[in-house]
Amino acid sequence: MDLDSSELLFRMSLTLFEKIINKEIPAEIIYEDEISIVIEDINPQAPTHLLIIPKKVIPKLSDASNEDQEILGHLMLVAGKIADQLGLDETFRLVVNNGAKAGQSVFHLHLHLISGRPFNWPPG
Ligand code: 5GP
Numbered sequence: 001m002d003l004d005s006s007e008l009l010f011r012m013s014l015t016l017f018e019k020i021i022n023k024e025i026p027a028e029i030i031y032e033d034e035i036s037i038v039i040e041d042i043n044p045q046a047p048t049h050l051l052i053i054p055k056k057v058i059p060k061l062s063d064a065s066n067e068d069q070e071i072l073g074h075l076m077l078v079a080g081k082i083a084d085q086l087g088l089d090e091t092f093r094l095v096v097n098n099g100a101k102a103g104q105s106v107f108h109l110h111l112h113l114i115s116g117r118p119f120n121w122p123p124g
Helices: 005-013 016-021 066-085
Strands: 029-032 036-040 048-054 093-095 111-115
Touching: 016 036, 016 048, 029 066, 036 066, 048 066, 066 111
Parallel strands: none
Antiparallel strands: 029 036, 036 048, 048 111, 093 111
């Protein structure tokens, strides 16, 4: 495949999750709509471990602004609906890692939805 330098730069600058949204990288897609996509985490930390990802690139939650209010609300509502559809018995945890020191490794906002085992508090 021949890519000119501008396309190469464009592809290199896409986040991992944009490549998944664009179907350039395969993923187990659980749900998709105009605003979001839900995929299985490649390295699950619980029997159910999903990533709820906005299609708009917001690197991390603290980068979101007032104009993102609808997107942020949508992600939360999708989490509840998916948990319901999967029969998670209204028992799940949502996690947002914000910043590398908080454990964020992919800088495209995402909610972790984890379920299927007991969770401790405070988290590690
Ligand atoms: P973070 O550490 O940024 O909060 O979460 C990133 C998550 O993305 C991790 O739980 C990691 O396992 C997951 N992840 C990393 N690479 C891939 C991938 O290529 N495909 C999928 N489905 N998940 C990934």
